Amino acid sequence: MTDFKDIRLIALDLDDTTLRSDSSLADVTRDAIELVIKNDIEVVVASGRAFKSLPKSVISIAGVRYAISSNGAAIEYVPDGKRLLSVTLRPESVLQTLEVFEGERFEAFIDGQPYCDSEYISDPVRYGCSPAYVEYVQTTRLPISDMPAFIRENLDILDSIDVLCGTLEHKNELWRKAKKLKNVYVTSSSPRLIEISDSSAGKGAALRKLSEILGIESKYIAAFGNGDNDADMLSFAGLGVAVKNASAKCLAAADFICPSNDENGVAETIVKMI
Numbered sequence: 001m002t003d004f005k006d007i008r009l010i011a012l013d014l015d016d017t018t019l020r021s022d023s024s025l026a027d028v029t030r031d032a033i034e035l036v037i038k039n040d041i042e043v044v045v046a047s048g049r050a051f052k053s054l055p056k057s058v059i060s061i062a063g064v065r066y067a068i069s070s071n072g073a074a075i076e077y078v079p080d081g082k083r084l085l086s087v088t089l090r091p092e093s094v095l096q097t098l099e100v101f102e103g104e105r106f107e108a109f110i111d112g113q114p115y116c117d118s119e120y121i122s123d124p125v126r127y128g129c130s131p132a133y134v135e136y137v138q139t140t141r142l143p144i145s146d147m148p149a150f151i152r153e154n155l156d157i158l159d160s161i162d163v164l165c166g167t168l169e170h171k172n173e174l175w176r177k178a179k180k181l182k183n184v185y186v187t188s189s190s191p192r193l194i195e196i197s198d199s200s201a202g203k204g205a206a207l208r209k210l211s212e213i214l215g216i217e218s219k220y221i222a223a224f225g226n227g228d229n230d231a232d233m234l235s236f237a238g239l240g241v242a243v244k245n246a247s248a249k250c251l252a253a254a255d256f257i258c259p260s261n262d263e264n265g266v267a268e269t270i271v272k273m274i
Contacts, residue, residue: 001256004239008216009220010223011221011224013189013227013233014055015226016226017226019058021261022132023136034062038063041274044207045068046068047069048070050113051067052113052114065079070197073088073201074087074112076112084213085209087159087197089159098148100180101177106147107141108144108158116144116147117143162194165193184198188229202229202232203223203233204231204235204236207221207236221238223241224242225242226261227246234255239255243258244258
């Protein structure tokens with residue numbers, strides 16, 4: 001395991017890791033991020049969110065220059081939004097996804113913009129969304145009345161597709177169906193989502209690519225996460241850190257477990273790196 005003092009880059013998952021359960025950024029966490037940046041440690045956002053739905057509370061911090069978004073389907077340079085990496089779904093994978101999940105409700109990400117079923121946006125809680133994320137959903141998604149048709153119309157340019165889950169039983173059913181898909185990376189960052197992107201995507205793969213761009217070896221990288229979609233990123237990093245509230249898969253991939261997102265675990269741990 002890499003020693004804290006050797007870290008030169010920190011990759012931070014956002015929801016339920018860096019952000020509190022109410023989706024806000026604690027002042028102490030913002031202060032800690034600013035402090036490590038001033039000490040020449042690169043801080044990278046690494047989120048399942050599309051780029052245009054990343055919270056301004058984080059990406060407005062001076063010195064946050066890079067974002068891994070859409071579960072590793074893209075890497076953006078934050079100051080101007082320019083893409084350094086773009087991995088879109090293969091058309092045949094998109095068509096298979098629509099076939100396998102026929103009748104389900106979808107989100108789709110295109111060039112960093114999320115689009116969603118208009119009925120879901122009108123009442124997210126009814127379809128399984130946590131009340132803490134209602135405002136996030138309604139202010140970041142563009143409503144589409146016929147998502148399957150919209151997805152077919154944009155067959156060649158989709159960053160990723162999410163399938164919405166209303167209950168745990170529904171999600172388990174969707175997981176079984178997802179095993180039929182080919183040439184895709186399937187993961188989940190939330191109890192309400194099955195997330196599908198190209199097989200070459202994933203936060204771990206994107207972090208590897210960014211490490212090559214920046215010339216920083218994995219042994220000098222720390223990655224923080226809480227979800228199944230963070231496990232490959234934690235495994236790649238020289239120091240993988242899971243918050244205490246992480247999923248079993250994420251905890252298994254971690255070298256170190258810090259206090260939960262509501263206990264300011266990220267802030268407490270990254271300050272140790274300076």
